[in-house]
Amino acid sequence: METEVQKLSRARRLLLLYCSFFRITALVVGGGLAMLPVIEEIFVVKHKLLTREELLDMTALTQTVPGIIAINSAVYIGMKIGGVPGALAAAFGAVTPPFTVILIIASLFPHLDPKNRYLLGVFAGIRAAVTGMILVTGCRMFRRTVKNPLECTVVFIFFILAVMKVSPALLILAAVPFGWCYVWWQTRRLAQAEQTASPGEKPDETSEDGGTAK
C-alpha cells in the first residue's frame, strides 16, 4: 500500500528528509540514541518509509561504524529513502540546528569562564549529572561487550594506558590488529574443540562466540 509520501517527487522527498532531521536535532536534547523514538514516530509510524525491522538493523549498524550515532542514523536513513542525495539532505538537516544554536552561544560566551556563583553552580550540577550518565552508559556498554575475563583484562590494560596519557587515537588503532589476532585465535580454538569433540556432538563454545557478534 502506497501512502501519500511514497508517491512524492524526488525533490520533495529530499526536502522531507532535511526538514525531519532538522526537527529531530532541534528538539531532541542528548542526541544519539535519544533520537530513536522520534525517528520511529516520524519515519515508521507517520510516513511509512521504513519498516520497524529496517530501523532495528539500522540501529545496530549505526553503533558499529565509526562516527557520531546521530549523524550515522541520518546518513543511513537518508541513504535508504533517497540514495546519496538523501544521505546528504538528512545529514545537513541534522547539522543545521545544533550548529546555529551553538554558534550563537559561542559568540556570546567564547570563554565560558563565568564569575557568577549561581551560574557556576548550574554548570557544576550539569557536570555531575553528565558524570553519572556517562558512568551508566559505560557500564551498560561494558556488560554488552565484555564476555570473558581475558577481554576484561584487555579493557583494563587499555584503561591504564589511557591514564598514562597514551593518545586515544593510537589506542584505537592498536586495538584493530589486536582484534584480528583475538578473533583468529578464537576461531582456531573453536575449530580444535570441534575436532576433539566426538562426531555428532556440538561443542559448547559456539554459543560464546555467537554472542560476541551481536
Add this chain to the structure above:
Amino acid sequence: MNHCLMLFLQFCKFSVLCFGGGYMLIPLLTAEFVDREQVLTMSEFGNLLSVAQVTPGPVGLNTATYVGYVNAGFFGSLAASLGLIVPTILIGCSAAAGINRWKDTFLVKGMLKGTRLAAVALIMFAVTIFFGMSVFTQTIPWEALGALFKLERPVLPDGFAVSVPGIVICGTVIVLMLKTKLPTTAILLGSAAAGALFAIWF
C-alpha cells in the same frame, strides 16, 4: 585558512576514530585540545560540555561546533562540524551495504571486537576525567595514586577533596537512570537547578 584546514582534518580523524558514540569524543578532544595544544583549560572544556549537553542536538556535534569556534571563530566551527560529518557520509555511502555482506568475515569481526574493547576502556577513562571535574575538586592525581602500587600512603595534592554537591547530584542521577525512566532532559534540568541551590550554601 590553514588553521581551519587543520581543524577540518583533526575532526575528520576524530570522526573516523569515534567508535561507540559521542562520549568517545571526550578523551580524543581532551588529549588534543587540553593536553597538547592547550587552547582550552580543563574547566573550560567541562563548561563547554555542560552547554553541549543541555542545548538540543547531538552532544558530539555541539562540542565540535564550540571547540571549532574557540579555535578559529565562525569558519573554525564550520570546519569542525564538516570534519565530523564528511567521513561519516563517505563511509555511509560506500560501506552501508558492504558491512552487512562482510560482517561475518574475520577482518570486520576482528576490527569490531578490538575497537569495541578499546571504546569501553576510553569511555571509562572519560568517566574519570569527569570525576575530576564534578565529584572531586581537581583532576584525579594519578601520579600520587601510583604510590599505592608500592604499598605507600599516597600524598594527595592540596585542594584535592570530594565535592559534596557533586557526589550528591552524581549519585542521585545514577539511581534515577537505573530505577526510573525519566527523560534525560528532565534529569539535566533538575541537576542544573540543584547545582544552583547548592551554590547558595557552598
